[in-house]
Amino acid sequence: MLTFAAAVFFLIITPGPGVLSTAGVGAGFGMRAGMRYVCGLFLGTNLVALAVVSGLAALVLADDRIRLVLFALSFGYLTYLAIRIAFAGARLAFIEKASPPGVAGGIVLQTVNPKAYAVNTALFTGFGFLPENYVYEVLAKFAIMNAIWIPIHVLWLWAGVSLHRLDLSPRVHSIINKAMALSMMAVVLLAVTELV
Template sequence: MLLSLLVASLLVMGSPGPSTISVTAVGAAFGLRRSIAYTSGLIAGTVLVLLAVATGMMAMLLALPRIAPVLLVASVGYILYLAVRIATAPPLATPDRSRDAPSFAGGLLLALANPKAYVAIAAVFAGSPLAPSVKIAVLSGMVVLIHAAWLAAGAAFARVLRDPVWSRRANLSLAAALVAATLYSVV
């Protein structure tokens, strides 16, 4: 049962989405060390999403007929906005130490607005017969590992993403994956 929870969380929660795509881009643009605050915000926000799903708070909010559509439209709109920003972003430049890396608050906000996180976590959480406390502990650990892996991937591919042709391909691919993941999670 534990192994199936780990595999499901890796496949569903670790697939490309707003949080994982953004942490990869930030890792590529700013490097590992300068991306820690943003990544920590993503992790904290995703764990808050996990707790909201686990306690039924999200289910209660979505049960309110006037709130659910507003939350959905706001989340999807924000994610589509991010997809356009990713698709039209210029190639990565040589790291500029004078530019501020994205903040903890930026990561936290993205994680809380991420519709894929709610859907993915709910699917994985509901699909396991383990005790809720065990699922929360395991999934919290997976959130940390998944974000750390995507951050490391971004930092590792920074040189490739500085090439204009490869950067354009990566940007378009990541934007398309972001839109697809969002549409899949809301349909």
């Protein structure tokens, strides 16, 4: 169980679309709006986990045509987000809309996030610790995963809010944006190669 918890921690804390967009929403809209977005990410990641555990994700992804369309949509959307982050200029927030993305935006991001599928597949199909009681193991994994997931995302949100409060030069903002975008694309590419 400790190995599972360690795997959850390291797989979730690494920069990916969820945590990077959380920092971006925090930087652009503050803590309250960021918490609504994190609630959406939370619901989305648990929906992805349910799809993995139930076999729905495997069933849908078994059809090569559907898988290709979903991968193209998710890769395109996440590339779009990375480009917006990279070219946000002196703003740390990549979101140009007047209103924050909210709960629905978080749910959508997680359902097209290949890292979410790769992480949940790795966590729920590996690291078995109760082979004699699969249902209890799955419930325990959900509890452990969420107990680690929530504080990590709140920490990334706080980091985004804190970066916004700093009076950084436009050059430093631009460097941070490009580093966030490159990190995001690297994780997306790794996740896509794991799922293909």
